[in-house]
Amino acid sequence: MTSTRALRSDAERTVHTILEAAERVLSRNPTASMEQIAEAAGVARTTVHRRFASRDALVAAMASWATRRFAEAVNAAHPETTPPLIALYQVTVNVLRVKIDWSFAMNLALTADREAAHVHADIEGRCERLFAKAREAGVLRADVDPAWARRVYYALIHEAAQSRDADADALAARLVDTLLRGVGTGQSLT
Amino acid sequence: MTSTRALRSDAERTVHTILEAAERVLSRNPTASMEQIAEAAGVARTTVHRRFASRDALVAAMASWATRRFAEAVNAAHPETTPPLIALYQVTVNVLRVKIDWSFAMNLALTADREAAHVHADIEGRCERLFAKAREAGVLRADVDPAWARRVYYALIHEAAQSRDADADALAARLVDTLLRGVGTGQSLT
DNA sequence: ATAACCTGCGACATCAATGATGCAACTATC
DNA sequence: GATAGTTGCATCATTGATGTCGCAGGTTAT
Incomplete structure (x- = not known):
């Protein structure tokens, strides 16, 4: 049993x-080949295929992994009780x-995996x-569309995550x- | 000469x-095939290849076209004198x-074409x-990093352009x- | 009607990515 | 040292995308 655990640990690593x-590779070039991914991982291409039945399976695994980390990140902040x-x-x-480390995989989760999409919808x-x-507490303006506010928030997170x-x-x-507060001093067009 | 002009006009159309x-197709699926693009355009795949020597050529043409429209859009606002x-x-x-109509092509121009990249850098x-x-005029806060302000602006444009x-x-x-002004009422963390 | 031009269609060659397999070698455990 | 698990390497088949070509048919202007 000890051996099995050790050996499986190798595979999981x-x-x-x-x-x-x-x-790393797909965030730079989404159409990169399995060969390039394998090279970046320092393994043979066949090894990648041994661990992931297909390209889709690899992508799905990335989406699943990133989604799990994403959910953990949100949960750890206890947004409901803070x-x-x-x-x-x-x-x-x-x-x-x-997101700084899993930007590509997190964007992927929106479309690829149906379970990941469910988690994303839940978090949304x-x-x-x-x-x-926040609006009730007077932190957010009441005259701003909540959906727009959320989209702006997501866009800013996406942008900030590019700073590696x-x-x-x-x-x-x-x-x-x-x-x-925005980047202005106060005056506006409206 | 008249005939030549009429015929060339057909080709350009x-x-x-x-x-x-x-x-339209590539914004939904960046890895779509020439076949799918041709189908969406209502023409045969061979016709696409007649007009664009290769896939790269098509992509470069998209980048070039969108970049031209982009530059026109900025110029028309006379940002230097207004x-x-x-x-x-x-x-x-x-x-x-x-950008609402050429979102994909505009993002493309950042990496693909070197001439388009130059125009983008110029506009930046x-x-x-x-x-x-704007900062000197007191419109923008002086304690905000200009580079960050520009990135936020770009991110907001990108997000807003998704509303088709x-x-x-x-x-x-x-x-x-x-x-x-942001989406908050005034108080901040700092 | 004729000529120039463009398109669709079918066919073909090519190529890169994908995925599978067998075998030898290495490593850690017992 | 024997064993089980894993990897690298070489190899092969398959498939889908790409790019080219020739020909027939249709449109437009002259």
């Missing part, structure tokens, strides 16, 4: 290495940490509830500040 | 039809009109000069409002 390499502003910041930090709902609570070498805390602070 | 179809706030709004409206420079002027069926004027007004 390989799987993880491949997933990381796939994220004051809205704190929760917003905490969710942002946690999600950014994941929780996000909207958080925004609704930056500190997640600093990114999150700047992101939330921009989301709430 | 076909080219334009193919470009539009390619934008008051910053007005220019910001006008540029936003014009660019949104183009003009955008940063506009932001600098909306009015560009309304989108632009909401976009600029959000960019300048």
Whole structure:
């Protein structure tokens, strides 16, 4: 039993290495071949096919993995029981940490996997509830369409996650500040 | 000469039809085949190959076309000679009109074509000069990193352009409002 | 009617990516 | 040292996308 566990652990380590390499390669070039992914992972192409029956299976595994990490990131912030502003910041930090390393896989989850899509839809709902609570608490403007606010939030997270070498805390602070106050001094067109 | 002009006009109409179809198809599925693009354009696959020597050539033509429209959109707003706030709004409206229909091709231009990349870099420079002027005019906060402000602006344009069926004027007004004032009521973390 | 031009269709060659398989070699466990 | 599990390598078949060509038919202007 000990041997089995050790050996399976080896295989799982390989799987993880491949997933990381796939994220790195596919984020730069979504049409990259299995060969290129294998090379980036430092393994033979046949090994990739041994671990993932097909290209779709590999992509699905990436979506599943990233979605799990995504859900964990949101849960860890306890957005339902924490004051809205704190929760917003905490969710942002946690999600950014994941998305900086799994940006491609997270975007993938929206379309590819049906189970992953369900989780994303669930999180979207929780996000909207958080925004609704923030609105009631007077943190968010009442004259802003909640759906638009959420889209802006997602867009900012996507943009911030492109900064690969930056500190997640600093990114999150700047992101939330921009989301709430914008980049202007106050005057507007309306 | 008259006949030649009429016939060439036919060919150019076909080219334009193919470009539009390619934008529609590739924006949904970037790995779609020439066959699918031809089908969407209502022409035979061989006709596509007659007009565009290769897939890369088609993609480059899309990038070139979208880049031209993009530059026109920016120029039409005269961002150098118009008051910053007005220019910001006008540029936003014009660019949104183009980007709603050519989102895929415009993203493409950043990497594919070297000439298109040059135009994009040029426009990015003009955008940063506009932001600098806005900052001096007191429209933009002085404590916000200009590069970050530009990235936020681009991200918002990208997000707003996803609303396919909306009015560009309304989108632009909401976009600029959000960019300048954010979605919050005033209090922040810092 | 004629000529120029364009298109659709069918056929063909090519090529790269995918996926499967057998075998030898390596490593860790017992 | 024997064993089980894993990997690398070489190899092969398959498939789908790409690109080319020739021909027949249709349109438009002269």
